[in-house]
Amino acid sequence: MNELLTIYEVGPRDGLQNQPTLVSGRDKTALIGKLVAAGLGHIEATSFVSPRAVPQMADAPDVLAAAMNNHSEVRFSALVVNPRGYHRARAAGAQSIAVVAVLSETLAGKNNRMSAQDSVAMAADLAGRAHREGVACRVYLAPAWVCPYHGAVPQPTVLAAADRMWQAGVGQLALADTIGHAHPLEVGRLCEKVASRCDASRLAVHLHDTQALGLANAAAALSAGIRTVDASIGGLGGCPFAPGAAGNLATEDLVLMAEKMGFSTGVDLDSLWRAVDFAQALVGRDLGGRTAAWWRSHRRATPDSPYNTDVAGCGSLLRDH
Amino acid sequence: MNELLTIYEVGPRDGLQNQPTLVSGRDKTALIGKLVAAGLGHIEATSFVSPRAVPQMADAPDVLAAAMNNHSEVRFSALVVNPRGYHRARAAGAQSIAVVAVLSETLAGKNNRMSAQDSVAMAADLAGRAHREGVACRVYLAPAWVCPYHGAVPQPTVLAAADRMWQAGVGQLALADTIGHAHPLEVGRLCEKVASRCDASRLAVHLHDTQALGLANAAAALSAGIRTVDASIGGLGGCPFAPGAAGNLATEDLVLMAEKMGFSTGVDLDSLWRAVDFAQALVGRDLGGRTAAWWRSHRRATPDSPYNTDVAGCGSLLRDH
Numbered sequence: 298m299n300e301l302l303t304i305y306e307v308g309p310r311d312g313l314q315n316q317p318t319l320v321s322g323r324d325k326t327a328l329i330g331k332l333v334a335a336g337l338g339h340i341e342a343t344s345f346v347s348p349r350a351v352p353q354m355a356d357a358p359d360v361l362a363a364a365m366n367n368h369s370e371v372r373f374s375a376l377v378v379n380p381r382g383y384h385r386a387r388a389a390g391a392q393s394i395a396v397v398a399v400l401s402e403t404l405a406g407k408n409n410r411m412s413a414q415d416s417v418a419m420a421a422d423l424a425g426r427a428h429r430e431g432v433a434c435r436v437y438l439a440p441a442w443v444c445p446y447h448g449a450v451p452q453p454t455v456l457a458a459a460d461r462m463w464q465a466g467v468g469q470l471a472l473a474d475t476i477g478h479a480h481p482l483e484v485g486r487l488c489e490k491v492a493s494r495c496d497a498s499r500l501a502v503h504l505h506d507t508q509a510l511g512l513a514n515a516a517a518a519l520s521a522g523i524r525t526v527d528a529s530i531g532g533l534g535g536c537p538f539a540p541g542a543a544g545n546l547a548t549e550d551l552v553l554m555a556e557k558m559g560f561s562t563g564v565d566l567d568s569l570w571r572a573v574d575f576a577q578a579l580v581g582r583d584l585g586g587r588t589a590a591w592w593r594s595h596r597r598a599t600p601d602s603p604y605n606t607d608v609a610g611c612g613s614l615l616r617d618h
Numbered sequence: 619m620n621e622l623l624t625i626y627e628v629g630p631r632d633g634l635q636n637q638p639t640l641v642s643g644r645d646k647t648a649l650i651g652k653l654v655a656a657g658l659g660h661i662e663a664t665s666f667v668s669p670r671a672v673p674q675m676a677d678a679p680d681v682l683a684a685a686m687n688n689h690s691e692v693r694f695s696a697l698v699v700n701p702r703g704y705h706r707a708r709a710a711g712a713q714s715i716a717v718v719a720v721l722s723e724t725l726a727g728k729n730n731r732m733s734a735q736d737s738v739a740m741a742a743d744l745a746g747r748a749h750r751e752g753v754a755c756r757v758y759l760a761p762a763w764v765c766p767y768h769g770a771v772p773q774p775t776v777l778a779a780a781d782r783m784w785q786a787g788v789g790q791l792a793l794a795d796t797i798g799h800a801h802p803l804e805v806g807r808l809c810e811k812v813a814s815r816c817d818a819s820r821l822a823v824h825l826h827d828t829q830a831l832g833l834a835n836a837a838a839a840l841s842a843g844i845r846t847v848d849a850s851i852g853g854l855g856g857c858p859f860a861p862g863a864a865g866n867l868a869t870e871d872l873v874l875m876a877e878k879m880g881f882s883t884g885v886d887l888d889s890l891w892r893a894v895d896f897a898q899a900l901v902g903r904d905l906g907g908r909t910a911a912w913w914r915s916h917r918r919a920t921p922d923s924p925y926n927t928d929v930a931g932c933g934s935l936l937r938d939h
Contacts, residue, residue: 482879510833517837520806550830554829557829588829591830
């Protein structure tokens with residue numbers, strides 16, 4: 298098989314944005330360096346949002362500039378939630394932006410202080426503007442499955458918003474399981490449905506792992522033809538408005554599963570775990586996705602199993618079946 | 619949808635068999651009572667194996683008799699690995715047995731001190747005998763995907779063994795990911811392939827969660843039409859010959875995902891978590907599958923989210939999308 302799978306790394310943005318410990322711009326830059334060294338080529342580096350609301354992202358211009366200077370081969374995106382953020386991101390040199398269209402009334406009110414309708418309209422405006430200005434643009438449709446306040450998000454709502462974004466000229470749509478409550482059947486169904494109305498290569502899924510369904514949902518999306526999946530190093534992240542939410546789908550979990558399934562991610566697991574260790578030191582607590590216990594035990598090489606002898610490259614481990 | 623999903627609970631056998639703390643027959647009986655109270659209707663209660671090799675199962679006759687006496691509505695199985703075990707199980711009143719056909723040379727040697735060919739032949743003999751004697755019989759084909767010593771198990775090996783068991787009159791075949799190294803694509807593929815040669819309703823999957831792919835693999839099996847999935851309370855278990863192996867797919871993880879997907883398992887999550895707590899006390903360490911953190915946080919009800927108000931029945935939580 299060896300189809301390519303693009304991993305869109307959101308750790309520096311979605312992962313860090315709610316961390317109580319303020320991480321320095323220098324440390325963020327170092328973390329990004331480790332992610333790039335592991336082979337990640339698409340990274341959401343920061344967000345241009347209100348520094349009062351999200352102090353962790355106050356250094357967005359510096360972090361983005363450093364990332365783009367240090368790694369010209371990587372595509373760095375910056376999240377914006379309104380035209381003001383778009384201006385700031387552009388002024389800082391952003392060539393790729395990510396916009397959120399909030400599909401739930403209550404979340405739109407809490408997150409953006411506007412109605413869901415206005416949030417969708419604003420995202421479409423920004424996507425259109427980016428298109429005209431030659432800036433790459435992804436739009437998150439969030440939540441695409443389950444809202445913590447209203448429950449199930451009606452599929453027609455998602456499809457209408459998707460259509461609107463395509464018409465506006467969006468480059469990529471990311472269907473977001475914002476609080477990690479979607480299940481594999483509905484993930485597969487919606488992915489297939491949206492893909493049938495557009496080019497599937499322009500679709501992504503953004504999954505959280507709250508109910509431990511991150512990998513199962515990712516597998517369902519892959520089966521539905523999705524070839525861009527978001528993930529966050531060490532499983533960093535989580536939605537501030539979803540009580541009990543765990544973090545994002547962990548990059549290391551996704552890489553392990555995808556490579557075993559025969560996809561090429563271009564990511565080296567050993568290097569990726571060095572990035573996990575580094576992120577752990579930054580936030581001052583244990584990180585690592587669902588595969589952490591296995592990985593750590595696997596690294597304590599056991600001589601009589603072939604599964605424990607090829608620690609460095611994981612080659613035989615990942616690809617021999 | 620609301621299709622039925624049968625959960626085949628293996629905690630009292632696969633879960634407990636390698637626990638270093640010896641659990642009393644009385645406690646095993648109490649655990650089984652809690653599993654039944656949670657709604658589980660198919661339970662592998664014990665195994666009739668050498669008490670020297672597996673001291674934890676030395677009380678098999680008593681545990682099986684107590685279970686069958688206390689809960690006549692439940693189907694209890696007993697694992698056997700040879701004719702001697704079959705005799706003992708029958709003498710103890712077993713109406714349902716489970717046999718292992720080991721498909722890997724090295725595992726067959728270590729586990730059963732015989733060749734893989736002899737292990738398959740023995741399982742077929744026992745299945746035929748059970749069939750003639752009116753005893754329900756399941757055969758595990760193990761490992762069906764990945765062997766810790768030889769890597770990938772060739773699909774023709776599995777298919778030939780499956781055919782042989784059907785010919786012998788086996789009631790149910792369980793494809794086993796013994797060490798938890800299979801990935802969702804190959805789980806789906808093999809399930810579809812075996813199902814195409816028999817009645818899919820007579821197939822089961824037995825999954826371990828070593829690499830955190832238990833739920834993703836279960837979802838793939840469900841998509842392939844499998845309607846019996848093995849699980850172990852609290853994720854208890856693990857293969858003694860697989861270094862670094864985690865336990866079985868946790869029953870509570872499977873129930874949460876399956877009910878969200880629209881299947882009826884007949885299991886009540888609240889009661890199931892009481893069984894997890896009880897099992898935890900028995901083995902003296904923390905248990906709980908991948909959903910444990912979410913569940914515990916969910917139980918600390920947060921008033922402004924509908925997701926946290928229906929704690930008792932999980933009804934709205936599980937079924938509103």
